[in-house]
Amino acid sequence: MEILPYLPGFLAAYGILAVAATSPGPAVAMLVGISMGQGRAPALVTSLGIACGSVLLNLGTLVGVGLILNDVAWAMQVLRLVGAGYLLYLAWGAFRKAAEPPEFRAVRVARLGWGRLWLAGVLLQITNPKAIVFWLAIASIGATEGGGAGIVALFLLGSFAISFGCHGAWALVLSAAPVRAAYQRARRGIESALGAFFCFAAWRLATARG
Structure with a gap:
């Protein structure tokens, strides 16, 4: 299995995935609430569920995009424009947070067993419309385009590791x-940098050819 031709696409997709995880959202607020109320191990179990949900969405979008491209040759360029539009939406959200940094608040969660915590993480991810659109944006990069099952499996494994590592x-x-206080103080600069990155990524994606 030759990985080098796919490395640029892998790095681009993984970069967007990792940077997006730099701005904590509802999932992280829930995880912090679980960590504070029930301990770190249950929070990591929930993070594992979120990562598994991410893999399911990732696989679903890759398969769906692949089926579309088999029938409509020009669909990839349209998908790239949609992906670029969503990245600009993320940039707009980041700049809004930079202008008025919201206070980070942990979400208290009722005590659950590890199995139900894992399932809660999976469901949180696969039922989130924004997560679905985000993975469509990732799929529009075409990181695994033309690759076999081994390339797809490797890409999914890397996506799982990044999702679990960042959320955990x-x-x-x-x-x-x-740490929360320090993050809050630095949030304006962090969100500004995120907004700039997403603008750059959107431009690169919209102007990509091939």
């Missing part, structure tokens, strides 16, 4: 009050 890290570090 936020659940652990933001459960400490001093």
Whole structure:
């Protein structure tokens, strides 16, 4: 299995995925609430569920996009424009947060067993319309285009690792009050940088050829 031809696409997709995880959303707020109320291990189990949900969405969008491209040759360029539009939407959201940084609040969650926490993480991800559109934007990069099952499996494995690593890290570090306070102070700069990155990524995606 030759991975080098796919490496640029992998890095582009993974970069967007990792940077997007730099801005904690509702999933992280829930994870921090679980970590503070039930401990870090249950929070990591929920992070595992979120990562599994991400893989399901990733696989679904890859298969769906592949089927469309088999019938409509020009669909990839349209999909790239849609993906670029969504990245601009993310940039707009980041700049809004930079202008008026919202206070990060943990979401308290009722005590659940590990199995139900894992399932809650999966459902949180696969029922989130924004997550579905985000993975469509990732699929529009075409990181696995032309690759076999091995390339797709490798891409899914990397996506799982990034999702679990980022969500798990936020659940652990933001459960400490001093870290949350430091993050809040730095949030304006962080969100500004995120907005600039998403604008750049949108431009690269919209102008990509091939």
